[in-house]
Amino acid sequence: MTSLRPLGSSGLQVFPLALGGNVFGWTADEAQSFAVLDAYTAAGGNFVDTADGYSAWVPGNEGGESETVIGKWLASRSDRDDLVIATKVSTHPDYKGLAPANIKAAAEASLRRLGTDRIDLYYTHFDDESVPVEEIITALDQLVKEGKVREIAASNISPERLQASLDFSEREGLARYVALQPHYNLVSRDTYEGALQDTVARAGLAAVPYFALASGFLTGKYRPGAEVESARAGSVAQYRDSERGQKVLAALDKVAEAHDAQIATVALAWLASRPTVAAPIASARTVEQLPALVAVADLVLTEQELAELTEASA
16 A cells, blocks of 8 residues: 655645546546546545646536546545545636635535535635735635635745745634645756745645646657657647757656656656655546556655756756
């Protein structure tokens, strides 16, 4: 049984890989989604990440599709208490931004779709700088007081606004962010390292990075000259065609061979080893894609291997 990791200062304990729900109701239909969720929990996983806006970008979708699929799956299971369900507010077409009334209404809508009485971890998906942090925290604190949310977290926020939010929580004795969801991976380090990571470390928050596999680039399937049929193929060209991308793939190949591991597993293991990181997020459209992700729980890289990967990605 894989040991769970503490999520910052919260009482939550999470599997070292969060399962991304962005594909549910988009590239994975309901049956595929159920199969992936079942396989993830069978492997010891307990941390499912979604957002109310998933997947409003798909023609014909309204937003909330992922939450609805997860809600139906939860209804068919008996172990809700063993799971940490994370969702986010600010991007659903009907509930945009972080005005207090909107946070409240969006949370109620998410609870309905998820078919549950509480959200374990509730993120502000994208900061809304038109709303003072005091109002955002007060609205989130109210949800915690009502028992509708257990812990709160932030994503896509500046170090300054994050610190101001934490300061206000401390000063007023209100609910305090326990985690940050940053864009962070082997080929995108400056999106987190620096002031944001310093703020997280200083405050004892947990980082739960998204784009942990750089839209699939860090699985190793996108290489120069290789044509891959994927909804994300376009977004990985920037990594594939860069010198750093090639260096990182070469280092990943070497370490993966030494451990007889998948390249994706090694990329996730590097990320999981970084200061402040509790659990990277990665999504699987099919059950076949899942073993390489959950294997991060059991892969231990040497200090030298971690250093080589860090150097290649500098």
